[in-house]
Amino acid sequence: MRPEKKSAGRVAYDRVLRALLYFCALLTCALLVLLIGYIFYRGLPNVTWQLLSTQESFRNDTIGILPNILSTLLLIFGTLLLVLPLGVGAAIYLTEYARNKRVVEVIEFATETLTGIPSILYGLVGMLFFCLALGWGSSIRAGILTLVIMTLPTIVRTTQESLKTVPQSYREASLGLGSGKWHMVRTVVLPCSVDGIVTGCILSIGRIVGESAALLYTAGSAGILSRNLLQALESSGGSLTVALYMYSMERGEIEVGFAIASILMILTLLINLSAKFLGAKLKKN
Amino acid sequence: MDTHETPVITAKGLELWYGSAQALRNVDIDIPERKVTALIGPSGCGKSTFLKTLDRMNDLVPGVTIKGSVRYRGQEIYSPEVDVTWLRKQIGMVFQKPNPFPMSIYDNIAYGPRTHGIRNKAKLDEIVEKSLRGAAIWDEVKDRLRKSALSLSGGQQQRVCIARALAVEPDVLLMDEATSALDPISTSKIEELIEDLKNSYTIVIVTHNMQQATRISDKCAFFLLGELIEYGDTDQMFSVPRDRRTEDYITGRFG
Ligand SMILES: Nc1ncnc2c1ncn2[C@@H]1O[C@H](COP(=O)(O)OP(=O)(O)O)[C@@H](O)[C@H]1O
Numbered sequence: 001m002r003p004e005k006k007s008a009g010r011v012a013y014d015r016v017l018r019a020l021l022y023f024c025a026l027l028t029c030a031l032l033v034l035l036i037g038y039i040f041y042r043g044l045p046n047v048t049w050q051l052l053s054t055q056e057s058f059r060n061d062t063i064g065i066l067p068n069i070l071s072t073l074l075l076i077f078g079t080l081l082l083v084l085p086l087g088v089g090a091a092i093y094l095t096e097y098a099r100n101k102r103v104v105e106v107i108e109f110a111t112e113t114l115t116g117i118p119s120i121l122y123g124l125v126g127m128l129f130f131c132l133a134l135g136w137g138s139s140i141r142a143g144i145l146t147l148v149i150m151t152l153p154t155i156v157r158t159t160q161e162s163l164k165t166v167p168q169s170y171r172e173a174s175l176g177l178g179s180g181k182w183h184m185v186r187t188v189v190l191p192c193s194v195d196g197i198v199t200g201c202i203l204s205i206g207r208i209v210g211e212s213a214a215l216l217y218t219a220g221s222a223g224i225l226s227r228n229l230l231q232a233l234e235s236s237g238g239s240l241t242v243a244l245y246m247y248s249m250e251r252g253e254i255e256v257g258f259a260i261a262s263i264l265m266i267l268t269l270l271i272n273l274s275a276k277f278l279g280a281k282l283k284k285n
Numbered sequence: 286m287d288t289h290e291t292p293v294i295t296a297k298g299l300e301l302w303y304g305s306a307q308a309l310r311n312v313d314i315d316i317p318e319r320k321v322t323a324l325i326g327p328s329g330c331g332k333s334t335f336l337k338t339l340d341r342m343n344d345l346v347p348g349v350t351i352k353g354s355v356r357y358r359g360q361e362i363y364s365p366e367v368d369v370t371w372l373r374k375q376i377g378m379v380f381q382k383p384n385p386f387p388m389s390i391y392d393n394i395a396y397g398p399r400t401h402g403i404r405n406k407a408k409l410d411e412i413v414e415k416s417l418r419g420a421a422i423w424d425e426v427k428d429r430l431r432k433s434a435l436s437l438s439g440g441q442q443q444r445v446c447i448a449r450a451l452a453v454e455p456d457v458l459l460m461d462e463a464t465s466a467l468d469p470i471s472t473s474k475i476e477e478l479i480e481d482l483k484n485s486y487t488i489v490i491v492t493h494n495m496q497q498a499t500r501i502s503d504k505c506a507f508f509l510l511g512e513l514i515e516y517g518d519t520d521q522m523f524s525v526p527r528d529r530r531t532e533d534y535i536t537g538r539f540g
């Protein structure tokens with residue numbers, strides 16, 4: 001049988017559909033570009049060296065967000081430092097070691113559910129437990145631990161997903177050569193799953209950078225430079241998003257808000273790029 | 286030739302269940318040293334299962350029960366004091382589908398030696414070359430050892446897998462339908478290779494290809510529904526099979 005020629009109606013239908021899809025894609029891109037462009041347009045002119053390099057001074061009547069930048073970085077790296085080993089370890093245990101499939105299923109369901117919980121609930125629990133019960137008050141360390149709990153399910157899930165895509169035949173090959181289980185996981189399974197782990201990190205960084213409610217409860221909103229790391233961890237520190245909220249909503253400094261928004265976007269971009277770069281590097285070795 | 290050579294592997298009364306389904310029934314077999322032993326039989330008869338009992342790869346399958354005895358050079362391999370990693374170093378396995386790691390050719394071959402603690406670069410270089418030569422693929426890959434093993438053709442990948450198995454200097458080599466996924470040219474290369482390898486290794490292959498069994502094996506074992514029906518010299522089995530069912534199978538009347 002010859003392939004029949006498409007009918008005119010069919011051709012028109014294809015065209016319309018394609019145009020619609022094209023329009024959707026275009027609209028998405030346009031919205032994104034407009035939004036980013038607008039924020040940069042309003043924000044970048046207000047990003048001054050003084051803003052970036054000082055803390056707010058009432059005496060000089062100047063605004064500076066260095067403490068907020070540092071708090072944000074501290075929150076991100078502190079959280080990743082704790083959540084990565086914990087989450088990746090849990091994922092490895094669940095996919096590679098756990099024998100009881102029932103228990104694994106229950107845990108997987110739980111992590112799936114936990115990824116969807118509104119962050120303010122984590123903030124509430126974090127405040128009740130870390131700030132009040134443990135008596136830490138509003139502090140970066142309370143913020144970090146709250147974020148660890150909040151991002152743990154994401155890390156566990158994305159890591160698990162990517163561990164599961166590693167072909168069983170690689171595991172067999174490795175064990176067949178006389179590897180122990182952990183050696184097999186470390187030398188074959190983990191290198192193959194670096195991508196997924198990096199994705200998990202990027203998603204988590206996104207959540208951390210974008211978080212405000214949970215942090216307002218736990219890490220507070222202070223914008224004062226600390227003398228050292230330990231002091232910083234123990235004292236209250238508002239993240240950039242919290243500062244953004246404070247300046248634009250409580251104090252009406254809209255332009256500072258836009259400047260912070262620009263910095264947030266650049267920061268996220270930089271961190272995500274370096275995570276990708278690091279992942280590619282790890283994958284090679 | 287010594288006709289009373291001591292077997293490398295001896296199975297006695299070997300039974301295996303996947304859950305409640307029995308896959309091996311009372312298998313008795315002696316695998317001779319530096320010979321090629323072929324396992325034949327219709328699919329699902331337990332050839333792969335039997336092969337995997339020899340290096341305890343069945344340990345990975347949940348719900349497996351094993352009874353009876355498998356001895357490797359006199360050592361009961363299912364006894365608790367046996368170190369499985371040691372056993373699997375002695376008994377290498379090549380799988381049906383080529384499964385090189387997503388690493389360079391060099392790193393694939395060096396994987397086993399590194400696992401067993403060899404770090405010296407010169408030593409590793411030497412092992413890699415020797416193993417690749419042993420698997421008759423050195424000339425094809427010597428200029429691209431740093432390239433990914435996944436960039437090779439299926440036949441080359443399978444020989445890299447054989448080289449990877451040889452690199453840990455095993456005593457026994459198990460091959461489960463190692464050529465069934467390959468083209469005829471690669472297949473004949475690997476068959477030639479097996480002929481060579483049997484001078485230094487004890488080899489057990491699973492094949493569903495009768496010609497291949499007659500071409501390269503010295504001993505042949507016919508399995509049916511988990512039972513070892515007949516076991517003997519390949520020449521003899523293919524010319525005067527003792528069991529009616531063997532005859533039916535090798536003449537192509539079933540399976
Ligand atoms: N992992 C497994 N779980 C359950 N049953 C299995 C498993 N592997 C094999 N079997 C069953 O055991 C029998 C023998 O299989 P196998 O050893 O793969 O046969 P062959 O290699 O001869 O084709 C088959 O009935 C098969 O369905």
Ligand SMILES: [Mg+2]
Nearest residue numbers: 332333334461
């Ligand atoms: Mg099979």
